[in-house]
Amino acid sequence: MSKLLEVLGTKHPIIQGPIGHLNDPKMVAAVCEAGAFGMLALGFITDLEKIGQMVAQVKDLTDKPFGANLMIAMNPNNDAILELLAEAGVKTVTTSAGSPKKIYPKIKELGMKVLHVGLAAPLAAKAAEAGADGVVVSGAESGGLRTTGPESSNLILIPLVCDMVDVPVVAAGGIADRRGFQAARALGAEGVQIGTAFLASEESPASQAWKEAIVGCSDGGTTLLPLGGMAMRTIINKKLGELMASGADLDKEYEMGNAGKAWSTGDFDLFPAGGGQISALIKGIRPVRDIIEDMVS
Ligand SMILES: Cc1cc2nc3c(=O)[nH]c(=O)nc-3n(C[C@H](O)[C@H](O)[C@H](O)COP(=O)(O)O)c2cc1C
Known part of the structure; x- marks a missing residue:
């Protein structure tokens, strides 16, 4: 053993x-x-x-x-x-x-x-x-x-x-x-x-929406979201993709405290779904x- x-x-x-x-x-x-x-x-x-x-x-x-x-x-x-x-x-x-x-x-x-x-x-x-x-x-x-x-x-x-x-x-x-x-x-x-x-x-x-966000994620579909000195790996959705393309300061756009609510309700504009590259x-x-x-x- x-x-x-x-x-x-x-x-x-x-x-x-x-x-x-x-x-x-x-x-x-x-x-x-x-x-x-x-x-x-x-x-x-x-x-x-x-x-x-x-x-x-x-x-x-x-x-x-x-x-x-x-x-x-x-x-x-x-x-x-x-x-x-x-x-x-x-x-x-x-x-x-x-x-x-x-x-x-x-x-x-x-x-x-x-x-x-x-x-x-x-x-x-x-x-x-x-x-x-x-x-x-x-x-x-x-x-x-x-x-x-x-x-x-x-x-x-x-x-x-x-x-x-x-x-x-x-x-x-x-x-x-x-x-x-x-x-x-x-x-x-x-x-x-x-x-x-x-x-x-x-x-x-996990909510069905969260599971579906993982299943729907494609190659290169996650990013490290900066959160005041730390980072969370999240799945890129439409809003996050647009913010990234515009060069926005992502640290100012999302709050870690909203993750629980977003993930349970599927409101990923509030905070993107968490998930690894393996998604x-x-x-x-x-x-x-x-x-x-x-x-x-
Ligand atoms: C949304 C999310 C939240 C996580 N929260 C924690 C946590 O609270 N504590 C911890 O030690 N690891 C946490 N992890 C890390 C996992 O336990 C695990 O080590 C990691 O997901 C492994 O990588 P994988 O997602 O590619 O399987 C979290 C992972 C995800 C995806």
């Missing part, structure tokens, strides 16, 4: 990527039941009662292992959340957006395993030094929040990080099918984290089990 499968406790080395506040215990359980590692996205959720309910719902639906993502710098309740998760029997979590040193002593004290998500090689190496049991390395093609600086894509980043760390490496970004899964493994990753492809799945709680390869809305089975076939 690979080290990563030991850490995850799953059949397949595939992790469900967290997507903002978007959670559905049914989806987490569906991912687990298909042999992959389902995760709750707890990065921004501070309400312990709500988290407890979601954890209980996942446990009602599956007896397979599942985890949660914590965003280190974004959530003041991480210590209490970790205690709740450990009490519920969650054995492995992922961390992102912040320094692992701040939170790892607590995770270790609770006897849990942890993978850290890094967007660049030095950050992945630092996380391994800080005691991460694995690193999730997210290349420039990924969906989600990015830096505004220069970034490498996974073809470069994965082998770079594999040469730097002794813990399992998971590739996040640009993977939706068997070809991407095998390519990531050929580069040295033991597993993959899937964001956009699961976001557009049948079980995903161009996603051709339909499919059950997570089909996506996973194709990937490992």
Whole structure:
């Protein structure tokens, strides 16, 4: 058994990527039941009662292992959340957006395993030094929040990080099918984290409009939207395309705070749909089990 499968406790080395506040215990359980590692996205959720309910719902639906993502710098309740998760029997979590040193002593004290998500090689190496049991390395093609600086894509980043760390490496970004899964493994990753492809799945709680925006995206159809010092990879729609062509200052045109409303209502003029470059390869809305089975076939 690979080290990563030991850490995850799953059949397949595939992790469900967290997507903002978007959670559905049914989806987490569906991912687990298909042999992959389902995760709750707890990065921004501070309400312990709500988290407890979601954890209980996942446990009602599956007896397979599942985890949660914590965003280190974004959530003041991480210590209490970790205690709740450990009490519920969650054995492995992922961390992102912040320094692992701040939170790892607590995770270790609770006897849990942890993978850290890094967007660049030095950050992945630092996380391994800080005691991460694995690193999730997210290349420039990924969906989600990015830096505004220069970034490498996974073809470069994965082998770079594999040469730097002794813990399992998971590739996040640009993977939706068997070809991407095998390519990531050929580069040295033991597993993959899937964001956009699961976001557009049948079980995903994302709005139908959001899923259709992903399926409708073509080659070169995403851009990094600047958001006050950070950037979000988004799907270019008519309004965003026109703003880009006019040379407008995109930072002044959109507010991150509107993303949740826009994505749930399909009002992508308010804020464009989030999605990775891989959207161009996603051709339909499919059950997570089909996506996973194709990937490992
Ligand atoms: C709309 C969107 C929101 C995301 N939000 C988060 C988040 O809150 N925390 C996080 O660690 N990663 C987040 N991600 C990153 C995913 O978990 C995953 O690593 C990434 O999407 C992988 O790239 P892919 O989209 O090409 O599969 C987000 C991704 C997307 C598309």
